[in-house]
Amino acid sequence: MAFRFKPVDDVFYDLFQTSAQHLVEGAAILAELLGEGADRKAIAARMQEAEHRADETTHEIASRVNATFVTPFDREDIYALASGLDDVMDYMEEAVDLTVLYEVGALPAEIAEQVDVLQRCAELTAEAMPRLRSMKDLSEYWIEINRLENAGDKSFRHILALLFGGSYDALDVLKLKDIVESLESAVDAFEKVANTVEQIHAKES
Amino acid sequence: MAFRFKPVDDVFYDLFQTSAQHLVEGAAILAELLGEGADRKAIAARMQEAEHRADETTHEIASRVNATFVTPFDREDIYALASGLDDVMDYMEEAVDLTVLYEVGALPAEIAEQVDVLQRCAELTAEAMPRLRSMKDLSEYWIEINRLENAGDKSFRHILALLFGGSYDALDVLKLKDIVESLESAVDAFEKVANTVEQIHAKES
Amino acid sequence: MAFRFKPVDDVFYDLFQTSAQHLVEGAAILAELLGEGADRKAIAARMQEAEHRADETTHEIASRVNATFVTPFDREDIYALASGLDDVMDYMEEAVDLTVLYEVGALPAEIAEQVDVLQRCAELTAEAMPRLRSMKDLSEYWIEINRLENAGDKSFRHILALLFGGSYDALDVLKLKDIVESLESAVDAFEKVANTVEQIHAKES
Numbered sequence: 294m295a296f297r298f299k300p301v302d303d304v305f306y307d308l309f310q311t312s313a314q315h316l317v318e319g320a321a322i323l324a325e326l327l328g329e330g331a332d333r334k335a336i337a338a339r340m341q342e343a344e345h346r347a348d349e350t351t352h353e354i355a356s357r358v359n360a361t362f363v364t365p366f367d368r369e370d371i372y373a374l375a376s377g378l379d380d381v382m383d384y385m386e387e388a389v390d391l392t393v394l395y396e397v398g399a400l401p402a403e404i405a406e407q408v409d410v411l412q413r414c415a416e417l418t419a420e421a422m423p424r425l426r427s428m429k430d431l432s433e434y435w436i437e438i439n440r441l442e443n444a445g446d447k448s449f450r451h452i453l454a455l456l457f458g459g460s461y462d463a464l465d466v467l468k469l470k471d472i473v474e475s476l477e478s479a480v481d482a483f484e485k486v487a488n489t490v491e492q493i494h495a496k497e498s
Numbered sequence: 499m500a501f502r503f504k505p506v507d508d509v510f511y512d513l514f515q516t517s518a519q520h521l522v523e524g525a526a527i528l529a530e531l532l533g534e535g536a537d538r539k540a541i542a543a544r545m546q547e548a549e550h551r552a553d554e555t556t557h558e559i560a561s562r563v564n565a566t567f568v569t570p571f572d573r574e575d576i577y578a579l580a581s582g583l584d585d586v587m588d589y590m591e592e593a594v595d596l597t598v599l600y601e602v603g604a605l606p607a608e609i610a611e612q613v614d615v616l617q618r619c620a621e622l623t624a625e626a627m628p629r630l631r632s633m634k635d636l637s638e639y640w641i642e643i644n645r646l647e648n649a650g651d652k653s654f655r656h657i658l659a660l661l662f663g664g665s666y667d668a669l670d671v672l673k674l675k676d677i678v679e680s681l682e683s684a685v686d687a688f689e690k691v692a693n694t695v696e697q698i699h700a701k702e703s
Numbered sequence: 704m705a706f707r708f709k710p711v712d713d714v715f716y717d718l719f720q721t722s723a724q725h726l727v728e729g730a731a732i733l734a735e736l737l738g739e740g741a742d743r744k745a746i747a748a749r750m751q752e753a754e755h756r757a758d759e760t761t762h763e764i765a766s767r768v769n770a771t772f773v774t775p776f777d778r779e780d781i782y783a784l785a786s787g788l789d790d791v792m793d794y795m796e797e798a799v800d801l802t803v804l805y806e807v808g809a810l811p812a813e814i815a816e817q818v819d820v821l822q823r824c825a826e827l828t829a830e831a832m833p834r835l836r837s838m839k840d841l842s843e844y845w846i847e848i849n850r851l852e853n854a855g856d857k858s859f860r861h862i863l864a865l866l867f868g869g870s871y872d873a874l875d876v877l878k879l880k881d882i883v884e885s886l887e888s889a890v891d892a893f894e895k896v897a898n899t900v901e902q903i904h905a906k907e908s
Contacts, residue, residue, distance in 0.1 A: 359700040372697060394659045454804045463668035463873035467675075470877075492782060495769040564905040577902060599864045668873035672880075 302365040306426050308354045312378040313419040315347040319385045320415040324408050326389055327400060333393050340389040347382040351375050365425075370493045377486040378418075384479035385411065388472050395468040401455060406448035407476040410441050414483040417441075421490065428498045431490060438487035445480035449473060507570040511631050513559045517583040518624040520552040524590045525620040529613050531594055532605060542598045549591040556584040570630075575698045582691040583623075589684035590616065593677050600673040606660060611653035612681040615646050619688040622646075626695065633703045636695060643692035650685035654678060712775040716836050718764045722788040723829040725757040729795045730825040734818050736799055737810060743803050750799040757792040761785050775835075780903045787896040788828075794889035795821065798882050805878040811865060816858035817886040820851050824893040827851075831900065838908045841900060848897035855890035859883060 322340045325331055354375040358368055365371075392400070421434035452473050456466045527545045530536055559580040563573055570576075597605070626639035657678050661671045732750045735741055764785040768778055775781075802810070831844035862883050866876045 355696070355700075368697075368701065376693075390655065391658075394655055395662045450800065450804055453801075457805045457874065457878060463877065464662065464671065466874065466877060467668065467671060468662060488786075491765070492778075495765075496778065560901070560905075573902075573906065581898075595860065596863075599860055600867045669867065669876065672873065672876060673867060 302426075304357060305354065305365050305371065306423065308350055308357070309374060309378070309425060310419065310422040312347065312350045312354070312375065313415070313422045315343060315350060316378065316381050316385075316415040317412075317419050319343045319347070319382050320408070320412040323385050323389060324412060326392060327405055327408060333389075337389050337393045340386050344382050344386040347379060351379040366493050366497050370489065370496070373489045374486065374493070377482060377489050380482040381415075381479050381486065384475050384482055388475035388479070391468070391472050391475060395471070397468050397472065398465075400472070401452060401469065403448065403452045403455060404473060404476065407445055407452070407473065407480065410445040410448065411476065411479055411483070414438055414441050414480065418483060418486060425490070425493070428494055431494050435487040435491045438484055442480055442484040445477065449477040449480075507631075509562060510559065510570050510576065511628065513555055513562070514579060514583070514630060515624065515627040517552065517555045517559070517580065518620070518627045520548060520555060521583065521586050521590075521620040522617075522624050524548045524552070524587050525613070525617040528590050528594060529617060531597060532610055532613060538594075538598050542594050545591050545594040549587050552584060552587040556580050571698050571702050575694065575701070578694045579691065579698070582687060582694050585687040586620075586684050586691065589680050589687055593680035593684070596673070596677050596680060600676070602673050602677065603670075605677070606657060606674065608653065608657045608660060609678060609681065612650055612657070612678065612685065615650040615653065615685055616681065616688070619643055619646055619685065623688060623691060630695070630698070633699055636699050640692040640696045643689055647685055647689040650682065654682040654685075712836075714767060715764065715775050715781065716833065718760055718767070719784060719788070719835065720829065720832040722757065722760045722764070722785065723825070723832045725753060725760060726788065726791050726795075726825040727822075727829050729753045729757070729792050730818070730822040733795050733799060734822060736802060737815055737818060743799075747799050747803045750796050754792050754796040757789060761789040776903050776907050780899065780906070783899045784896065784903070787892060787899050790892040791825075791889050791896065794885050794892055798885035798889070801878070801882050801885060805881070807878050807882065808875075810882070811862060811879065813858065813862045813865060814883060814886065817855055817862070817883065817890065820855040820858065820890055821886065821893070824848055824851050824890065828893060828896060835900070835903070838904055841904050845897040845901045848894055852890055852894040855887065859887040859890075 319340065322336060322343060326333060326336050354371065358364060358371050391397075417434055417437055421431060424431050424434070453470070456469055456473075461469065524545065527541060527548060531538060531541050559576065563569060563576050596602075622639055622642055626636060629636050629639070658675070661674055661678075666674065729750065732746060732753060736743060736746050764781065768774060768781050801807075827844055827847055831841060834841050834844070863880070866879055866883075871879065
């Protein structure tokens, strides 16, 4: 009920910011997975909790769209932004979950590059969300996300080459490929969020 | 021409119901695949016919949208709903087809959990379509689909752990993983249909 | 600045045509990959350049949508069409890149069927783009793309059966499967472009 006396628009901006902050948190949990001797099960449990909180924020946005007559921008765009942010979390959680599920041994060190990209995307996205209010200074955000997505794609392909380079057996390739693909999907989902922001900006400004 | 004297809106509701009933039928054919000694080629042929009929309904909806001046809800939403229902069928047909194509041996018993989820999703969706007319009592449908999707996701991950657990060789893992991923995609496609219905409800009610 | 004195609409039609012509070029480069003794690295480098040019056209379309008050059809549809064309290029480039990255040996001859389909889809799409001006004679385009997508899907599944047929080891199956899946995704992306055109046609004509 804390939102009651705020103007309607503010609620949406606050919720998008909350949603992006869940991603900052999720990316940080993901980074812990790479630490030597990490307690993967405990990390996976915390990741799952973070993912549940993100889900709740997404549903909060959806139900407020339903209940609100005038929204700050098109309903479809609010849905697209909310579900785009949610997708990032789902892919990050998937990566952590698969690591536990497949009982993967040591993760290739190169995965750290993908996780770095994800952490920076999460921070940039969380910083950009409040700027939706004014629709100002957003272009640097989506340009940088696009640059990071390119860097992430290079890391991803580099890791694939490594996996197929002959030092892993087929089952390990299959396992690790699933994990790095989840991370790559998370990076792609950040880019999709940035594209959505760019489209909202184009329509509203 | 049977539709000629019906109000325009009714035609769309009837077609969505028909489309969802194809999915009930498809899920039932899929379930037969799990029976011991099932004639997989015959089942795949029937599945393909069901998929063709579903395609025809989808095209019928699309061509009616094109030919109709006033539609019961936004054109984009009609397309999204029709193509979402079509996607479910495509994934179910894919699962059956891959089973034959890969000459897979016995399917892991746990696949039955995924197929159960699909059958219940199909029934719920077929029951919900007529309620688009009044836009009433739809929330229980999408809530239950979301719950089933979570259950399906758990089954999916459980089967993945099983496949990588050491009793399957890499080629069999690859084959079976493709099949359970198709089934998981079908469940996800049901959830997307439910999300579309939720969005239509939000706009129209 | 060559566009300055053209009516606004024309710029978009020209850009869509340019975008589709990049795909004709990309599909031709892809076809070279299949030639015996092909210099794959050189081909991959040219493919990457073609992909960069396609990216630039996509961004040109997006920035013009932002800067233009009256667009020839809905902003969302312009984005959908531009990003759909861009997706095709991304998948074709991915297929070429993976071939180099995975150091794949001989490609199965059957891949030529998929590449044939892609070349014909690219030509049909490039021929159809100018017809967006009049919105006439477009149905034959999307019908033929749908037919080609069905043919492409048959080739794809045929190659999958071949890969799992026993003469490839698991690692080679994994590598080749990724490549043929990229090609299949490119065909699917052409179909999505055709569906977008069909929807634009339905709204605008």
